Amino acid sequence: MDWKKLSTTKITQVYKSVFLSQCYICNAKTQNTLCKSCHEGFPTNLNHCQRCKRPTHKASVLCGQCQTNRPAYTICIAPYRFEGIIKTLIHSIKFNQGTHYIRPLTYLLSEHLIESYSSESWPEQILYVPSHPSRIKERGFCQTKAMTIQLTKNLTELLGEKCPTLPKNNPLKKVKNTQAQHSLSRKERLKSPQSSYQLDGPIAKHIALFDDVMTTGSTIENCTKLLLKAGAERVDIWVIARTPDKEY
Ligand SMILES: [Zn+2]
Ligand SMILES: [Zn+2]
Structure with a gap:
């Protein structure tokens, strides 16, 4: 040939x-x-809260939390539950032994996004929830950055010009090295201060904010509020997996 x-x-x-x-x-x-x-x-997140995608046993309309406090983001896309094989794959990426799994996982998310945005307008920009620089140094890379780069490549292939742009430097910075979220209790996580993140650089009006896993949603909520305060008009959340509550 x-x-x-x-x-x-x-x-x-x-x-x-x-x-x-x-x-x-x-x-x-x-x-x-x-x-x-x-x-x-794969643990598909079939039954979930309509707004925050928290896994539930029955396809309920809104979870208790969303009924009391409406999240600041507009939509949340979370195709899988953070358990079983998804948990194993994401952990192995995080600890740098499974970077080859970034491609299939982000591809699955892309397929889900294409379906979800069939009747919605695509965001203009993709940002991601970054790790703290000291953690990046420790692990040798930032897994959410690596995932967002691959996700953008997949989407460019599928969408062409409609693909949201990934800024050269992610304007969202983690400035406070808080304790790893998974080692904190739910109460402690929700208390975790908003000032862990800062913005540095221009942002678009309609933003997609990527994270690999959404647990309580407090990090996502803090970052969303930060973006809205800085002039964004709409923030959509894109995560691969959503952690089910303990009582799930
Ligand atoms: Zn297979
Ligand atoms: Zn909810």
Whole structure:
């Protein structure tokens, strides 16, 4: 085959047919990101609060928390529950042994986004919830940054010009090295001060804010409020997974 004669689109197609004909998890033959059996093993967030996507047992309208306090963001996209295989994969990415899982996970999120935005206008800009610089140094990379870069690549491929732009420097900065969220109790997390994050740089009117996992939602809520205060008119939340409550 003469590769020079192929267009970029064709190269992508050929590349996909040659290299992407396997399931990312188990290597079984498939034309999709995951084979059927792996896909079925993923904890899809089917029953959830309509607003914050908190997993619930029945498809309820709004959870208790959203009834008392309406979140500041407009919509939240959270296709999976943070448990089982999703939890294992995200942990292995975080601790830098599983960066190859970034691609299938962000691809699954992209597919979900395409479906969710079929009747909504796409955000203009993608920002992400970053780790503190000292944690990035410790781990060697920022997993939400790496995921957002791949997510933007996937979306550009699928949406072309409509794809939200990813700024060269994420204007959202973590300035306070708070204790890892998962080691805090729910009460402590909700208390966690808003000033852990700061903005530095221009932001768009309609923003997509990415994080890998949403737990209590307090970090997301604080960052959303910060963006709205700085002039954003709408913030949409994009996360891969949502942690079910303890009593789930
Ligand atoms: Zn598989
Ligand atoms: Zn809710």
